[in-house]
Amino acid sequence: MGGFVQRLAVLWGFITLSITLLGGLRDHPDPPRPDTSQAELAQLGQEYGDLRVWASAIAVAADTLPASNTEAAQVLADQMARLLRPLEQDFERTTASLSTAQLEIILPLWERMAFAHAGLVMLQEEADSLGSDPGLEPMALHNLADQLSAVLDFATDIQEQVLDRLTTPPPTPIRAI
Numbered sequence: 456m457g458g459f460v461q462r463l464a465v466l467w468g469f470i471t472l473s474i475t476l477l478g479g480l481r482d483h484p485d486p487p488r489p490d491t492s493q494a495e496l497a498q499l500g501q502e503y504g505d506l507r508v509w510a511s512a513i514a515v516a517a518d519t520l521p522a523s524n525t526e527a528a529q530v531l532a533d534q535m536a537r538l539l540r541p542l543e544q545d546f547e548r549t550t551a552s553l554s555t556a557q558l559e560i561i562l563p564l565w566e567r568m569a570f571a572h573a574g575l576v577m578l579q580e581e582a583d584s585l586g587s588d589p590g591l592e593p594m595a596l597h598n599l600a601d602q603l604s605a606v607l608d609f610a611t612d613i614q615e616q617v618l619d620r621l622t623t624p625p626p627t628p629i630r631a632i
Contacts (some may be wrong), residue, residue: 478528494552496614496618496621498545501519503607503610506538506539507536507604511604513535514597514604517593517594517600520529520596521593524593527593528585528595530594532583533586534601535586536586539575542572542576546568546569561617561621563619571610581599
């Protein structure tokens with residue numbers, strides 16, 4: 456029995472030594488993941504701006520359509536839905552680019568951003584629904600474009616605050632000597 460315990464202790468020591476030596480042979484630890492959060496946030500802000508232009512154009516186009524032209528209104532609603540679809544993945548990609556420390560700094564703002572994106576998803580679903588409605592009146596499309604503009608304004612405001620908070624260094628107290 457004593458020989459077994461001794462062999463087990465030697466084996467355990469050999470395993471421990473091997474792990475220690477192999478760990479020390481590694482020249483370079485994995486490099487830290489590059490911080491792409493600011494670029495992703497800026498890209499998201501650009502997409503909000505582009506969508507705002509489209510929402511305005513759709514609202515203007517809906518205003519010029521006669522109430523009987525439901526086909527054109529359906530096409531515009533489909534276009535709006537297609538433009539909104541990529542935002543969900545873009546928001547997820549932007550969220551994934553943020554570190555845990557960054558998310559802790561901006562958590563209340565990011566919760567508002569998530570709320571805005573939930574609204575964008577709901578508007579995209581409504582645009583899909585309106586795109587298949589043969590009785591769609593252009594005024595309903597105009598109202599949807601107005602709602603989209605309002606949500607985009609809110610999301611843009613939050614995005615700018617998040618970007619500002621992440622790029623502004625925290626204040627440091629000045630020490631008297």
